[in-house]
Amino acid sequence: MTFDASFPGRGSFTSDGQHSSNSDNTYTGSGFNRSFYTFDVSSLSGLNITSVELRIGNELAFDLPATVTIYDVSTSRNDLIATYLTNDPAGQAIYADLGSGNQYGSFIVSSNPSVTTTTLSGAAVHDLVNAIPSSYFTVGLSILKPNTAVRFDQNPRVQQLIVTTNDGTVPEPASLAIFGVMGLAACGMRRRCRMLQTA
Structure with missing residues (x-):
């Protein structure tokens, strides 16, 4: 199953905490830009998830090769897509969140x-499962190399989460309750039939 990070669920923060809710920019690097990508994974409820991949495209990059690290993000989607002015402490905290915490992996951009x-x-699979009830799963991208920058916001605009599930599904609690009632009903019918046969 493939999920896209559609606007406004993507963007970037500068080190001084600036971010515009109207900006579709996911510029990453240069020592002061980190980006985020939020995916609506509510449709995964009840599925057994076995692996998760991040597929991302770039149009333009500077000072390659660039190592891009993928991080977990604890900031809520609503807070991520809000507007923050320069030197806003809340925006600075989000910038820090996009480049710290658990590392989900990394990749190298060597051409554009x-x-x-x-x-x-x-850890990403675990966090994704835990994020399903709240609908959104988010990753942050950061580049440590000072003069390296990558534009992930133009053609080819590919910002996708690819989730693999096995063939079996895990029933929701409501479904389990229904199955339990059906099972009890079936047992009752069999008992009644035996009583009629022995009467």
């Missing part, structure tokens, strides 16, 4: 344009 697919860690 290009599209890279990265298998994310088991």
Whole structure:
């Protein structure tokens, strides 16, 4: 199953905390830009997830090769897509969040344009499962090399989460309750039939 990070669920923050809710820019690097990508994964409810990949394309990059690190993000989607002015402490905290915490993986941009697919860690699978009830799963991208920057916001605009599930599904609690009632009803019918046969 493939999920796209559609606007406004994507963007970038500068090190001084600036971000515009009207900007579709996911410029990453240069020592002061980090980007985020939020995916609506509510449709995964009840599925057994086995692996997660991030597929992302870039149009233009400077001072290659560039190592891009993928991080977990604890900031809510509503806070990510809000507007923050320069030197806003809340925006600065979000910038820090986009480049810290658990590392889900990394990839190297060596040419442009290009599209890279990265298998994310088991921690990402775990966090994705936990994010399903709240509908959104988010990753942050950061480049540590000072003069390196990558534009992930133009052609080819590929910002996708690829989720693999196995053939079996895990029933929702409501479904389990229904199955339980059906099972009890079936047992009752069999007992009644035996009583009629022995009468």
